[in-house]
Amino acid sequence: MVIMDVATNLEKIKTDILEACQKANRNPEEITIIGVTKYVTIERTEEAIDAGITNLGENRLEGFQEKFNHFQDRANWHFIGTLQSRKVKDLIDKVDAIHSLDRISLAKEIDKRAIEPIDCFVQVNVSGEASKHGVDPKEVVSFIKDVERYPNVRIIGLMTMAPHIEDESQLREIFKNLSLLRDKVKSEQYKHAPCNYLSMGMSNDYKIAIEEGATHIRIGSKLVGRE
Numbered sequence: 001m002v003i004m005d006v007a008t009n010l011e012k013i014k015t016d017i018l019e020a021c022q023k024a025n026r027n028p029e030e031i032t033i034i035g036v037t038k039y040v041t042i043e044r045t046e047e048a049i050d051a052g053i054t055n056l057g058e059n060r061l062e063g064f065q066e067k068f069n070h071f072q073d074r075a076n077w078h079f080i081g082t083l084q085s086r087k088v089k090d091l092i093d094k095v096d097a098i099h100s101l102d103r104i105s106l107a108k109e110i111d112k113r114a115i116e117p118i119d120c121f122v123q124v125n126v127s128g129e130a131s132k133h134g135v136d137p138k139e140v141v142s143f144i145k146d147v148e149r150y151p152n153v154r155i156i157g158l159m160t161m162a163p164h165i166e167d168e169s170q171l172r173e174i175f176k177n178l179s180l181l182r183d184k185v186k187s188e189q190y191k192h193a194p195c196n197y198l199s200m201g202m203s204n205d206y207k208i209a210i211e212e213g214a215t216h217i218r219i220g221s222k223l224v225g226r227e
């Protein structure tokens with residue numbers, strides 16, 4: 001595989017974002033690109049920052065710490081992977097958003113360790129795959145109600161991971177369902193859960209995700225490649 005420079009990849013992704021936004025009649029400024037660097041080195045991550053990426057995502061604590069320790073305030077930091085409660089204390093004062101809130105025990109731990117409200121996305125298992133983490137769509141509203149007990153947890157949106165499939169209509173359906181669920185939560189007007197955002201779309205499906213309302217796309221391989 002030819003390794004393209006990150007700037008070239010980013011140009012292509014931005015063109016795709018413009019197209020998807022035009023199609024869906026959306027403002028491209030609503031879309032935040034999170035560069036997922038879990039596959040790559042510090043050097044390659046540096047290239048992403050130099051290309052203009054200001055939001056970085058990692059899915060494991062070790063990778064998160066390695067990149068955070070190196071780049072610190074040169075980026076905003078997103079934790080996108082399954083988070084074990086005992087690891088919360090190691091990243092809570094470094095992270096700008098956690099995309100994988102999927103259980104009450106985790107909300108409780110975040111609340112306990114944080115000194116100010118932490119922006120979180122509730123991860124939802126829209127596709128129903130047994131292998132996927134996330135709250136059952138039917139339980140999202142009551143889950144969010146329960147989180148109100150934990151004032152240091154602010155729910156800014158919903159997140160999902162679509163399955164690795166090619167079927168565009170099936171992917172679209174999943175993203176559409178997350179968007180409807182977001183609208184439902186938003187309409188409840190919970191103080192602790194403004195729920196304005198949708199973290200959905202990865203390298204293979206971000207165009208469809210944007211057409212269906214994504215505000216945060218998490219792009220790894222298509223942006224920085226894999227090493």
Ligand SMILES: *Cc1c(COP(=O)(O)O)cnc(C)c1O
Pocket residue numbers: 036038059080081161202203204218219220221222
């Ligand atoms: C790895 C990962 C991504 C990025 O995946 P790509 O397909 O390489 O873009 C996005 N979100 C999560 C939660 C991930 O673990």
